[in-house]
Amino acid sequence: MFKNYIKVALRNLWKNRLFTIIGVLGLSVAFGVATxxxxxxxxxxxxxxxxENKAQLYQVNITWQTPKGTEVGTSQPTPFAEALNSEVAGxxxxxxxxxxxxxxxxxxxELGLDAIYVDPDFFEMFSFPILEGDKSSTLADISSVVLTKRTANxxxxxxxxxxxxxxxxxNGQKEPFTVKAVSEDExxxxxxxxxxxxxxxxxxxxEQTKELWNAQYHQVFVQLEDQVSPQIFEANSRSFTNLHYEGAIESLKRDGALxxxxxxxLQLGLLPITEMRFVSYDKGIVEVSRANIYLVLGVAILILFIACVNFVNMSIAKSSQRLREIGMRKTLGAEKKQLFFQFWGESLIVFIISFALGILLSLLLKDSFQSLFRSxxxxxxxxxxxLLISALLFLLLISLLVGGYPALLLSKLTTIQSLKGKLDSSGKNHLRDALIVLQFGIAILLISSTFVLNGQIDFMxxxxxxxxxxxVxxxxxxxxxxxxxxxxxxxxxxxxxxxxxxxxxADNNLGRGKDGGLSTSVWGFDYKDKSVRTNVLVVDYDYIKTLGLKLKEGRSFDINRETDTQAVIINESMAKELGEGNPLLARIPASDSLDFAVIGVLKDYNFQDISKDIAPLTLxxxxxxxLTYAYIKVASSNMASSFSLxxxxxxxxxxxxxxxxxxxxxxxxxTFRREKTMAALITTGSVxxxxxxxxxxxxxxxxxTNQRTKEIGIRKVIGASVVSVTYLLTKDFLKLVLIAFVxxxxxxxxxxxDWLQNYANRVxxxxxxxxxxxxxxxxxxxxxxxxRTIQSALANPVKSLRTE
Incomplete structure (x- = not known):
């Protein structure tokens, strides 16, 4: 019997090979893209x-309740880790x-290497296996180093x-170090x-910061004891923050923070190491979002869904051609389950072939995919x-859902219905129409998203x-x-x-250079009985001239004025933060015994990511x-030769x-790399x-049109035009597309x-x-x-009527 199912299924698939090819093509593309x-x-x-210790590994963050709202950061002062380890249990x-x-x-x-400065526990906490050397004494000596295998080579x-x-x-000085170990590449x-x-x-x-609690410039990671949860740690750390940040807390209270x-x-918090990839602190909260990943999966599911909708619609539409076959089978004693497995078996064969071709297609497109999406x-x-078992179960499930519905629909028909050639007594195809509306709605959603994404990228x-x-x-x-x-x-x-x-x-870059560097430094101080925080940028002479920045008030740094080494230039946002009527009269405290004079006010410029509001800045x-980056302004002509020079x-x-x-x-x-990748993804998905x-x-x-061949012939014989016949055949489908748009x-x-709310500057x-x-x-x-419809409308009506 099973052999007969396969034989009949293959015969029917071959008989309707055009639609089989269309179904296999759509499903293969969907499976390949989804893979x-x-x-x-x-x-x-x-x-x-x-x-190995991922369940106990966390990055430490600190939340500040400021007068302007909540701020979260991961930068900590040098004495922080040692004090935390000795004073907080767990x-x-x-x-x-x-x-x-x-x-x-x-x-x-001579190599420019990506260096990390860490404590000896680092290689005990994180799973970077030591290939050579003694793991137990790694970095125990202050003058020892660990190289990765690729660096050692x-x-x-x-x-x-x-x-x-x-x-x-x-710090510009050559210092000798002894290689104590080689780790596996990450x-x-x-x-x-x-x-x-x-x-x-x-x-x-x-050396400059080892006793300072207001110089925050590095991260801290902890490995908790097995029975200690982040909630317990955070509760245990309250007395620690109250003690070591007492002055900062008093300033926050004074300034009106809630x-x-x-x-x-102030509250210490812990972020699991497995969530570091997905965290953002821009909104003043610890926001872990895998939305971009789920967006990718969503596009895969939508494409697969559209292909499955096509298969269901074609299966139902083709069913009318097999009604007499079903009637004869029922007359000869075929049961519902036999008919169901016969029709579902045909669908399963199509899905297996499509899945195999989809995997082959994904292998062929892998390199192009990696290049296009920087993956x-x-x-x-x-x-x-x-995952392999899950994929097989998924294939069976989706073939059962998609191919099973038409099979169930056909197997439930009575013998009389089948022999009369009627699939739906009402003559309506509500399911087909709903599915067409849904798939075109998805397509319109993706196309709209493509336009919005590209519009935002062009705007930025x-x-x-x-x-x-x-x-520059x-x-x-x-x-x-x-x-x-x-x-x-x-x-x-x-x-x-x-x-x-x-x-x-300057000591920081604008945008993200080829070295990938992108960072900021923050300086906090009290000014006239209120707390002020500003981004700090160390610059060289001619910085403003080189970048074409605009001075609103005052002047730039002058190499002939020695006192300018104890002066600063601020932007408009920093001037508003100080609250002075004339910001050039302000003096910013650098230490207990030294103030910096404000000699200039710059018009605000986007020195950070364009998605953020312009923050206070001090030069x-x-x-x-x-200094970490040189800036060179070149003439607008011969820019390529200037770059080579x-x-x-x-x-x-x-x-x-x-x-x-x-x-x-x-x-x-x-800096738009994430947006450009998303745009490429959704554009591809839309297409x-x-x-x-x-x-x-x-x-x-x-x-x-094949089912209505005789009707088309009769309409043309009694005088219907090509335009009217074409309109008759297309209007119902176009109504569905319009409904999908609405x-x-x-x-x-x-x-x-909702997506655009993530950008301070948006289209x-x-x-x-x-x-x-x-x-x-x-x-x-x-x-x-x-x-297709025009071709049918142009056909000879005599030939159409002869088909009877």
Whole structure:
């Protein structure tokens, strides 16, 4: 019997091979796309799950109740970790963590490495296996280092690095370190990445800040004891914050801050290590969101759903061609379950073939997918036994749901209904219509989202940020020379070239450069009996000129005025924070015995991510603080040759350092990477969704015109025009597309409006985003249906009537 089921199923599939091909094509594309998107989603969700102690590992954060609202941060002062470990119960291990670039030298080799400064517990807490050396004594010596395997290979080749001495540039000084261990390279799914690990007390800021509680610049990770929960830790830490932040709490009370629900003005919190990848602190709360990942999975599900809708609709539409077969089978004694398994078996064969072709398609498209979406996911994440079993069960379930409904519908028909050739006594196809509305609604939703996303990206890309981003090149100062000396040499080497307009530097980048660096420094102090917090930027002379910033009041730093080393320039937001009628009269306290004079007020410019409001900013000169990026303004003509000149000049001065220069507009574009990836994803999803919907619509139009061949012939014989016949065949489908638009447009607007709230600077949500999406869907639907209906309307009516 089973053999007979297979034989009949294959015969029927071959008999209707055009529709079988359409069904297999749609499902194959859907399965292939869903496989790639699921691969990427599972890759993202697996971040930091490789740590053996992940259930007890947490990042420490601190919440401040300020007069302006709640603020959350992860930066801690140097004495924090040691005091926390000794005073708060429940901590098993603890480490401070600071990531910076460090120039490392061995013999003739000089590398700019991604360095982390950590405490000895680090390698006990995190699962970065030690391949060579003694794990128990790793970083026990303040002058010892741990290299990753790839770094060891770069520096030492095939020889063992254990016991070798390397030189690391710290604060412009060369310091020797002994290699005590080599660790395995971190997995791709790691939020912590490094090339070299050094003892925390060797970081450039340590000596100046080791006793200061108001200098916050590094993270802290803890491993809790097995029976201690984050809630218990947070409760245990209240006395700790009240003791060590007593002055800060009093200032918050004085300034009118309101306590949280527990009555606290400062509260320590813990974030699980497995949630670091997905956390945001921008809204003053610890917000863990996997929305982008679920969006990817959602697009995969929607595309698969549209393909399944096509299959259901075509199966039901084709059913009328098999009603007499069903009647004869029932007359000969076939039972409902036999008919059900016969029809479901045909669907199952189509799904198995489609699934296999979908997997093959995903393999062929993997490289293109990784390039387009900047994904490093591989199929390895899908090869676990549990996932493979789940995939097989999913295939059976979806084939049962999608193929089972038409099979159940046909198997329930009575013998009389079947022999009369009537599938639905009412003549209505409510399910078919509802499914078409749903799939086109999904397509319109995705197309609208594409327009809104690209509109926001264009808005951010073209917005005036308050500085010259087209003609300015930023260069990471990653060589071994002192940063100020390096900038001076760049000035001297480039002087006299008419295409080089200005040279300056700062300790932070604008946008995200090729080195990936993006950070901020915050300075807090009391000013006239109120707390003030400002972002701080250490700059060199000509910074304002180089970037084309606008001065609202006062002047820029002057190299001929020695007193400018004890002066600052603030932006408009900082001037409002100070609250002075004339901000040039303000003096900002640098220490108990030193005040900085305000010599200038800059017009606000976007020195941070464009999605944020412009925050208070203070610029100062500080020779004790190193510069990290040079800025060079070039003439608008011959920009390519100017870039090459700068690159060659940099390599001449720092022959062993990698040149990572880039224009600021490129840097700004890199800050939109998440949005651009989302736009590419949803655009691709929109194209696939509308194509699959149109394939299904075309198949439906073909089936219906075939069923109405005689009616078309009769109408043409009595004088109906081609236009009227075409309109008759297409109007019902076009009504469904219009209904889909009416339903989908408000939903798309709601989602788009909610998403745009994440941006302080955002595009206006205009009606035309949704109108164009609806019009485009309608136009594509008309084009799809017309290709078949016009052909039927043009057919010879005599030939049509002969088919009887």
């Amino acid at each position: 790639l998107l699921t691969m990427d989603s599972l890759h993202e969700l697996s971040y930091d799950n490789f740590h 901590i098993d291990k603890i480490t401070r963590f600071l990531e910076e670039e460090a120039v490392t030298i061995y013999g003739e080799k 770069k520096l030492f080749g095939e020889e063992s690095p254990i016991g070798k001495t390397i030189t690391v540039l710290i 997995p791709e799914q790691s939020s912590i990445n490094f090339d070299i690990a050094l003892h925390f007390e060797k970081n450039p800021e340590y 306590p949280n629900q527990n009555g606290d003005f 490093s996911a591989t199929f390895d994440v899908l090869l676990s036994p549990s 890309r073209n917005k005036d940020l308050g500085y010259n981003k087209e003609q 090149i930023s260069i990471p100062l990653n060589g071994k020379k002192n940063s100020y000396d390096l900038v001076k040499l760049l000035r001297e080497e480039l002087a006299g070239n008419p295409n080089i307009l200005a040279v300056s530097a 100062l000169l500080d020779r004790d603080q190193g 700068i690159e060659n000049t940099f390599k001449k001065i720092e022959p062993n350092a990698e040149f990572l220069g880039s224009f600021l507009d490129e840097n700004v574009d890199r 696939i969704a509308i194509l699959l919907s149109c394939v299904g619509l075309f198949a439906m139009a073909m089936l219906i 339903i989908a447009a408000p939903i798309a607007w709601w989602f788009a409006n 206006d949500l205009s009606w035309h985003f949704f109108a164009i999406a609806g019009a485009l869907s309608l136009a594509i639907a008309i084009l799809t249906i017309s290709t």
